[in-house]
Structures are given as structure tokens and as C-alpha cells.
Amino acid sequence: MILxxxxxxxxxxxxxxxxxxxxxxxxxxxxxxxxxxxPKKIAPLVRPAGFYQSKSRYLYGxxxxxxxxxxxxxxxxKAPLEKxxxxxxKLKGIGPExxxxxxxxxxxxxxxxxxxxxxxxLKKHYQxxxxxxxxxxxxxxxxxxxxxxxxxxxxxxxxxxxxxxIVIMAKSELRGKEKR
DNA sequence: CACCAGGCCCTAT
DNA sequence: ATAGGGCATGGT
Numbered sequence: 001m002i003l004x005x006x007x008x009x010x011x012x013x014x015x016x017x018x019x020x021x022x023x024x025x026x027x028x029x030x031x032x033x034x035x036x037x038x039p040k041k042i043a044p045l046v047r048p049a050g051f052y053q054s055k056s057r058y059l060y061g062x063x064x065x066x067x068x069x070x071x072x073x074x075x076x077x078k079a080p081l082e083k084x085x086x087x088x089x090k091l092k093g094i095g096p097e098x099x100x101x102x103x104x105x106x107x108x109x110x111x112x113x114x115x116x117x118x119x120x121x122l123k124k125h126y127q128x129x130x131x132x133x134x135x136x137x138x139x140x141x142x143x144x145x146x147x148x149x150x151x152x153x154x155x156x157x158x159x160x161x162x163x164x165x166i167v168i169m170a171k172s173e174l175r176g177k178e179k180r
Numbered sequence: 181c182a183c184c185a186g187g188c189c190c191t192a193t
Numbered sequence: 194a195t196a197g198g199g200c201a202t203g204g205t
Contacts, residue, residue, distance in 0.1 A: 005186095012185040015203055050202040054189080095188050115186045167186065 001106040002066075003029065005098050006058050007049040018048035031073075034063040058093025065091055073106065081109045096141045104163070110156045112148040113163050114141050117170040 003023065007016040022045040023029035028037055043056035069087070070076040076084070084107065088099040096114070103109040122130045122144070133143050152158060 008185090009187040010185065010200090011187090011202075012204080015185080018203080048202060050185085051187090051200045052202080054200060058188090093188065097187065101186080113186085117186060163186095170186090 002031070002062070002102050003059060005101040005106070006055055006062065006093060007046060009051070009055070009093075009098065011050045015048045015050060019046040022046070022048070031063040031066050034059055035067050054093060058091070061091055062088075062094065077107050081111065084109065085111070096145075100145075104156070104159055108156050110149075110154045110159055112145050112152070112159050114144045114148075115163075115167075117167050118144065118163070120170060121166045 003020060004016055007019050020029060026045055028034060028042075028045070034042060037060070039056045039060040042059055043052050046052050046055050046059065049055060065087070066073070066076060070079070081103065085099055085103060088094050088102060089096070094102075100111045100113045103111045104113055119135055122133070123135075129147065133147060134140060135144065148159075148162075152162065
């Protein structure tokens with residue numbers, strides 16, 4: 001999940017899977033293994049996911065941080081949400097969406113993930129709210145996030161499923177367009 | 181061949 | 194403070 005969050009930045013999932021397959025075949029698809037490899041060795045493996053020079057550095061940096069600061073994911077899960085979020089955001093290559101994806105899907109923290117699909121979903125089906133939320137502003141991410149969090153029960157499973165459904169809907173709508 | 185895919189960093193105003 | 198360019202591959 002964590003590796004996927006970085007590899008998937010501005011990249012389709014098929015290519016992310018190719019990169020992860022390479023990591024698995026090289027038996028380095030874990031944070032502890034990546035720490036020992038270093039960015040130079042990681043780069044060729046994640047090449048299919050694109051932007052691989054950057055992403056290999058990001059992966060290495062994140063792996064180093066988690067292993068040195070927490071040692072293992074289970075320990076990390078015990079830290080409070082806000083603390084984890086600000087720590088993740090300080091790392092190179094981790095912005096709000098990537099941080100929140102890790103928090104929600106890997107660490108089971110109740111944070112709503114805002115991505116391009118979520119924005120399109122709001123724009124298409126909730127035009128009225130969408131306008132009020134001014135998505136063009138710099139801090140629109142946090143505003144959109146609060147919109148969901150303030151109107152839904154604070155429940156990790158619900159956030160995970162809700163976001164997943166938005167993605168599934170968006171993709172099926174896209175396919176519909178292509179075929180038409 | 182042109183375009184796209186679940187961002188984020190860096191730099192020049 | 195903030196818009197704009199750069200990063201790169203594989204599929205359609």
C-alpha cells in the first residue's frame with residue numbers, strides 16, 4: 001500500500017503493478033529491504049511507473065524515515081493521526097494526497113483522501129457544493145477534505161470504501177465515454 | 181503519432 | 194505567494 005501510494009503519483013495502476021512486480025521478483029518489496037538498497041538500486045526496478053529517478057528517491061526517503069523512526073508499521077499505527085500526517089508531509093515526494101492515502105489505507109487512520117477523481121465526482125454530481133468550496137484555491141485540499149469528514153461518521157472503513165467507490169465510479173464513467 | 185494516467189518539487193516572477 | 198515547467202513510462 002505504502003509503496004503504491006508513491007508509485008501511483010500521476011501514473012496509471014497498470015504501470016504501478018509492473019514496478020511492484022519488479023520489486024517482488026527482486027525480493028525487495030518491503031520498507032526494510034529498500035533501506036538497504038539505496039535509491040540507485042531502486043530506480044531501475046520502479047522504472048515502469050515513470051518519473052523513476054524521483055520516485056526511487058522518495059521511496060528510499062520514506063523507507064528510511066519509517067524504519068528509523070518507528071521500526072515497523074504496527075508501531076507506527078499507534079502514533080496519533082495529526083502527528084503522523086505532519087511527519088509524512090515533511091518528506092520529499094509526499095504531498096497531501098499521498099500522505100492521506102498512506103494514513104487511510106496502510107495505517108487505518110480516519111482521513112478522507114482527496115484526489116482528482118474525488119474532485120470530478122463533486123463537480124459532476126454536487127455542483128452547488130463544489131462552487132462554494134472554491135477548488136482553485138491553494139488550500140482547497142483541506143477544505144474538500146473537511147467537507148467529507150464533517151458530513152460523514154468518523155469511520156475508517158467507511159472512508160476507505162467511500163473513496164474506493166468514487167474511483168470505481170469515475171473509471172466506469174470514463175470507459176463509458178470511450179466506447180460511445 | 182498524440183494523448184493520458186489516483187502528484188509533487190522547484191523556480192522565476 | 195503563486196502559476197508554470199519538469200519529471201517518464203507503457204497503454205490506447
